[in-house]
Amino acid sequence: MDATRTSSAPLDPASMSPDALAAEVARRMWDGDRATQALGMELLEVRAGYARIRMPIRRDMTNGHGICHGGYMFLLADSTFAFACNSHNQRAVAASAEIHFIASAHEGDVLTAEGVEQHLAGRSGVYDMRVTDQTGRLIALFRGKSATIKGQFVEPPAGLDAKE
Amino acid sequence: MDATRTSSAPLDPASMSPDALAAEVARRMWDGDRATQALGMELLEVRAGYARIRMPIRRDMTNGHGICHGGYMFLLADSTFAFACNSHNQRAVAASAEIHFIASAHEGDVLTAEGVEQHLAGRSGVYDMRVTDQTGRLIALFRGKSATIKGQFVEPPAGLDAKE
Amino acid sequence: MDATRTSSAPLDPASMSPDALAAEVARRMWDGDRATQALGMELLEVRAGYARIRMPIRRDMTNGHGICHGGYMFLLADSTFAFACNSHNQRAVAASAEIHFIASAHEGDVLTAEGVEQHLAGRSGVYDMRVTDQTGRLIALFRGKSATIKGQFVEPPAGLDAKE
Amino acid sequence: MDATRTSSAPLDPASMSPDALAAEVARRMWDGDRATQALGMELLEVRAGYARIRMPIRRDMTNGHGICHGGYMFLLADSTFAFACNSHNQRAVAASAEIHFIASAHEGDVLTAEGVEQHLAGRSGVYDMRVTDQTGRLIALFRGKSATIKGQFVEPPAGLDAKE
Numbered sequence: 001m002d003a004t005r006t007s008s009a010p011l012d013p014a015s016m017s018p019d020a021l022a023a024e025v026a027r028r029m030w031d032g033d034r035a036t037q038a039l040g041m042e043l044l045e046v047r048a049g050y051a052r053i054r055m056p057i058r059r060d061m062t063n064g065h066g067i068c069h070g071g072y073m074f075l076l077a078d079s080t081f082a083f084a085c086n087s088h089n090q091r092a093v094a095a096s097a098e099i100h101f102i103a104s105a106h107e108g109d110v111l112t113a114e115g116v117e118q119h120l121a122g123r124s125g126v127y128d129m130r131v132t133d134q135t136g137r138l139i140a141l142f143r144g145k146s147a148t149i150k151g152q153f154v155e156p157p158a159g160l161d162a163k164e
Numbered sequence: 165m166d167a168t169r170t171s172s173a174p175l176d177p178a179s180m181s182p183d184a185l186a187a188e189v190a191r192r193m194w195d196g197d198r199a200t201q202a203l204g205m206e207l208l209e210v211r212a213g214y215a216r217i218r219m220p221i222r223r224d225m226t227n228g229h230g231i232c233h234g235g236y237m238f239l240l241a242d243s244t245f246a247f248a249c250n251s252h253n254q255r256a257v258a259a260s261a262e263i264h265f266i267a268s269a270h271e272g273d274v275l276t277a278e279g280v281e282q283h284l285a286g287r288s289g290v291y292d293m294r295v296t297d298q299t300g301r302l303i304a305l306f307r308g309k310s311a312t313i314k315g316q317f318v319e320p321p322a323g324l325d326a327k328e
Numbered sequence: 329m330d331a332t333r334t335s336s337a338p339l340d341p342a343s344m345s346p347d348a349l350a351a352e353v354a355r356r357m358w359d360g361d362r363a364t365q366a367l368g369m370e371l372l373e374v375r376a377g378y379a380r381i382r383m384p385i386r387r388d389m390t391n392g393h394g395i396c397h398g399g400y401m402f403l404l405a406d407s408t409f410a411f412a413c414n415s416h417n418q419r420a421v422a423a424s425a426e427i428h429f430i431a432s433a434h435e436g437d438v439l440t441a442e443g444v445e446q447h448l449a450g451r452s453g454v455y456d457m458r459v460t461d462q463t464g465r466l467i468a469l470f471r472g473k474s475a476t477i478k479g480q481f482v483e484p485p486a487g488l489d490a491k492e
Numbered sequence: 493m494d495a496t497r498t499s500s501a502p503l504d505p506a507s508m509s510p511d512a513l514a515a516e517v518a519r520r521m522w523d524g525d526r527a528t529q530a531l532g533m534e535l536l537e538v539r540a541g542y543a544r545i546r547m548p549i550r551r552d553m554t555n556g557h558g559i560c561h562g563g564y565m566f567l568l569a570d571s572t573f574a575f576a577c578n579s580h581n582q583r584a585v586a587a588s589a590e591i592h593f594i595a596s597a598h599e600g601d602v603l604t605a606e607g608v609e610q611h612l613a614g615r616s617g618v619y620d621m622r623v624t625d626q627t628g629r630l631i632a633l634f635r636g637k638s639a640t641i642k643g644q645f646v647e648p649p650a651g652l653d654a655k656e
Contacts, residue, residue, distance in 0.1 A: 029228035035236065038224040060202040063246065064193035065313075070258045071242040072199065075235030082227065094234045095452075096424060096473060098262040098590045100618050100637060102611055119594055119630055124423075126592050126633055128620075138611055141618055143635055145424060145592060149229075259616075260588060260637060262426045264454050264473060266447055283430055283466055288587075290428050290469055292456075302447055305454055307471055309428060309588060357556035363564065366552040388530040391574065392521035393641075398586045399567030400527065406563040410555065422562045426590040477557075 010157040013089050018048035022087035025153040026051070029086060036079045039072075043083065049117030051083035057109045068105040070140075077113045077129040077142035084115035084127050085146035089154050092125065097144040103137060110134045113142070123148045174321040177253050182212035186251035189317040190215070193250060200243045203236075207247065213281030213291075215247035221273045232269040234304075241277045241293040241306035248279035248291050249310035253318050256289065261308040267301060274298040277306070287312045338485040341417050346376035350415035353481040354379070357414060364407045367400075371411065377445030377455075379411035385437045396433040398468075405441045405457040405470035412443035412455050413474035417482050420453065425472040431465060438462045441470070451476045502649040505581050510540035514579035517645040518543070521578060528571045531564075535575065541609030541619075543575035549601045560597040562632075569605045569621040569634035576607035576619050577638035581646050584617065589636040595629060602626040605634070615640045 013021055026046040030036065036053075045052040055076045063069040078094060085092045105111060115129040129142040177185055190210040194200065200217075209216040219240045227233040242258060249256045269275060279293040293306040341349055354374040358364065364381075373380040383404045391397040406422060413420045433439060443457040457470040505513050518538040522528065528545075537544040547568045555561040570586060577584045597603060607621040621634040 031228075032230065033228035033233075034224050035227050035233035060198050063199050063243075064195075064197035064250075065255065065257065066196065069197075069199035069239070069242070070261075071235070071239030074238045074242065074261075075233070078233070078235040078238065079227075086228075091229065093229065093268075094265055096262065096264045097234075097238075098260065098426065098635065100260045100611075100635075101258055102613070102618070104257075118633060119592075121594070126594070141610060141635075143590065143592075143633075262471065262590065264447075264471075266449070266454070282469060283428075285430070290430070305446060305471075307426065307428075307469075359556075360558065361556035361561075362552050363555050363561035388526050391527050391571075392523075392525035392578075393583065393585065394524065397525075397527035397567070397570070398589075399563070399570040402566045402570065402589075403561070403563030406561070406566065407555075414556075419557065421557065421596075422593055424590065424592045425562075425566075426588065428588045429586055432585075 011154050012157050013152070013154045014156060018088070021089050021154065022046050022048045025086055025089050026083055028153045029083065039075065041076065041079060044112070046083055046087060048087050049084060049120070050115065051080050051087065052112065052114045053080045053083065054110060054112045057105055057107055057111060059107050062107055068109065070101050073101065073105065073111065073131055073140045074099050074142065076111055077131050077140065078144070080113035080115040080129050081127050081142070081144040081146070084117060085125050085144070086153065089152050090148050091151040091153070092146040092148045095145045095147040097142060100141045102141065103139050105133055105139050111139060175318050176321050177316070177318045178320060182252070185253050185318065186210050186212045189250055189253050190247055192317045193247065203239065205240065205243060208276070210247055210251060212251050213248060213284070214279065215244045215251065216276060216278045217244045217247065218274060218276045221269055221271055221275060223271050226271055232273065234265050237265065237269065237275065237295055237304045238263050238306065240275055241295050241304065242308070244277035244279040244293050245291050245306070245308040245310070248281060249289050249308070250317065253316050254312050255315040255317070256310040256312045259309045259311040261306060264305045266305065267303050269297055269303055275303060339482050340485050341480070341482045342484060346416070349417050349482065350374050350376045353414055353417050354411055356481045357411065367403065369404065369407060372440070374411055374415060376415050377412060377448070378443065379408045379415065380440065380442045381408045381411065382438060382440045385433055385435055385439060387435050390435055396437065398429050401429065401433065401439065401459055401468045402427050402470065404439055405443070405459050405468065406472070408441035408443040408457050409455050409470070409472040409474070412445060413453050413472070414481065417480050418476050419479040419481070420474040420476045423473045423475040425470060428469045430469065431467050433461055433467055439467060503646050504649050505644070505646045506648060510580070513581050513646065514538050514540045517578055517581050518575055520645045521575065531567065533568065533571060536604070538575055538579060540579050541576060541612070542607065543572045543579065544604065544606045545572045545575065546602060546604045549597055549599055549603060551599050554599055560601065562593050565593065565597065565603065565623055565632045566591050566634065568603055569623050569632065570636070572605040572607040572621050573619050573634070573636040573638070576609060577617050577636070578645065581644050582640050583643040583645070584638040584640045587637045587639040589634060592633045594633065595631050597625055597631055603631060
């Protein structure tokens with residue numbers, strides 16, 4: 001993510017393109033998201049209703065079968081879901097999710113989750129995430145339902161019509 | 165878990181009670197499960213078709229909304245699922261899972277997942293996990309489908325009928 | 329269901345027990361539910377947060393494999409879900425559902441779905457339905473998420489404080 | 493579906509294109525599928541790993557809220573799933589399914605479900621079905637997991653190398 005924006009002028013979400021707004025939202029989400037940072041994730045791309053994140057599988061992500069704990073595949077997809085469903089600047093959380101585990105992954109594999117908005121209306125959205133490894137092999141399919149909550153990442157500037 | 169068993173005699177799964185076998189399987193799974201160990205989980209109870217695991221929510225498990233990343237709730241439930249569905253000594257992995265996020269959790273909360281076998285026949289099982297916090301409040305409901313794979317944790321001793 | 333109530337006095341939901349209210353709601357829902365009636369379902373029991381419905385599998389419910397179409401197992405569970413999640417008198421609809429098909433059923437089998445509320449808070453609820461056959465064998469497990477909508481089945485009587 | 497094939501020569505699945513085989517499988521499935529026929533479904537298209545089915549919403553498919561019973565949306569999607577996951581000639585059944593109800597439908601609406609194979613390996617497949625109405629509005633999203641069972645719809649001809 002480009003974090004070099006240095007302008008001190010407040011951003012007005014209403015004047016930004018949907019994709020620029022999504023990028024700004026992601027920058028702010030990322031800064032506060034300790035879980036995603038601590039897991040070594042890399043945000044590859046974000047647009048309105050879309051996100052793509054990469055995560056290498058570390059040894060401490062493997063389970064008693066010697067393979068990647070399915071929970072970390074879920075975590076990667078869930079973070080991607082979060083960036084996709086918050087990309088419109090309206091805060092949203094996961095209400096439910098289903099994951100199908102297709103193939104196993106191992107230490108050293110690099111997984112990528114791509115999240116695409118399937119539907120958004122009212123307070124609810126449905127997003128599909130595909131998790132693949134570095135060879136493009138399908139690892140997991142994840143579908144999440146989002147619910148908006150109060151708050152925005154980029155707030156409309158106050159006092160636009162006030163005398164200054 | 166009681167890890168004080170010191171007998172050098174090989175265990176014979178066929179002569180163990182289902183619950184004793186589940187405890188021995190859990191002990192062996194736990195030793196190899198880096199993911200579960202690294203997350204600070206504590207295995208509170210395991211029986212045939214049942215497991216209960218506790219995990220405190222650390223700061224590095226919180227997300228961009230300042231609350232526990234849903235992926236860590238999933239991870240806790242998924243580990244509990246793994247201990248429950250492997251408890252019969254036949255190796256099994258998660259084939260799919262659905263989670264409903266009911267309430268948010270915060271840094272410092274201590275979550276407990278209780279996993280109960282709903283059905284097991286042939287190679288497939290269905291398990292329900294309830295995640296609650298330290299006050300008993302329901303945090304998440306998780307249902308997982310398991311599929312057995314090859315291998316057992318406690319192998320029948322070889323050569324029992326061979327001359328020695 | 330007992331449909332013999334003949335009193336002409338308007339019912340006041342606030343003065344009814346939760347289970348009596350559930351029974352009255354079910355009576356009114358049933359009258360308008362052409363789908364459930366046409367399928368030969370029988371409402372065996374309804375309480376607050378609970379319902380149990382029975383349905384015989386007819387020949388026209390079998391599919392190309394010669395067994396009961398899974399969609400009819402879903403329908404039975406979904407109707408049971410509807411009676412359980414509307415039982416508090418607040419109208420609710422299914423937002424999502426997951427079903428695990430455990431065993432097949434055949435023409436002439438009589439399936440029963442039992443639905444139990446797992447959680448209800450705000451506008452959302454989670455309900456679990458178990459579908460069994462006439463021998464008690466588990467046929468399917470269904471979990472549904474409900475969302476309340478506007479309207480009640482039993483409306484509070486109007487003009488209670490008006491002169492009469 | 494074109495049901496005009498009149499050749500008496502036995503079909504050899506190994507010599508058919510995947511799409512021609514899918515069409516022949518569908519023809520045979522349809523003939524035995526009382527449930528799908530009785531519901532007034534129309535098979536619009538079938539290919540290898542793909543199916544599209546249309547169904548008008550009749551009055552007897554409406555529920556106590558006066559709208560299409562969600563179970564019938566599921567049934568339409570589930571039948572589409574069946575035609576898609578059996579299209580490779582290997583018999584398969586639904587192991588589990590999740591449905592998200594997006595919008596309501598009413599008597600007289602004509603719903604179409606389009607099913608697409610997301611993954612197929614070994615005995616398991618994952619298929620996504622989208623249900624839309626006659627205006628193209630999204631009504632429901634359905635994801636199903638299939639499991640193959642024994643048997644094929646079009647059997648390889650016996651005795652090909654026998655003297656005749």
